[in-house]
Amino acid sequence: MGLDTPxxxxxxAEDEKFQFELWTDDDKTLGLTYGALSxxxxxxxxxxxxxxxxxxxxxxxxTDAIDVGTHPSDVLEDCEILxxx
Numbered sequence: 001m002g003l004d005t006p007x008x009x010x011x012x013a014e015d016e017k018f019q020f021e022l023w024t025d026d027d028k029t030l031g032l033t034y035g036a037l038s039x040x041x042x043x044x045x046x047x048x049x050x051x052x053x054x055x056x057x058x059x060x061x062x063t064d065a066i067d068v069g070t071h072p073s074d075v076l077e078d079c080e081i082l083x084x085x
Contacts, residue, residue: 003024003028003031003043003044009023009024031045034048034050035048035063046063048061048063049061049062049066049071049075050062051075051078051079051082059082060078062075
């Protein structure tokens with residue numbers, strides 16, 4: 001999730017070859033709900049990852065010292081444990 005425009009986020013996701021949906025939080029609702037923002041006046045988000053099931057229920061949350069180098073593989077490993085390969 002980012003606070004950039006949807007088109008900016010889409011271009012970045014395509015450049016990075018992300019294989020997942022990247023959300024844009026124009027009104028900061030998600031950031032406030034999931035703790036990426038402390039207040040609506042925040043100009044940037046804290047790095048967090050929330051793993052939701054198909055019904056939108058929170059299964060896992062990653063909020064502490066996310067290492068961008070290893071985090072994607074950590075989340076994938078957790079997904080394989082929860083959902084299988």
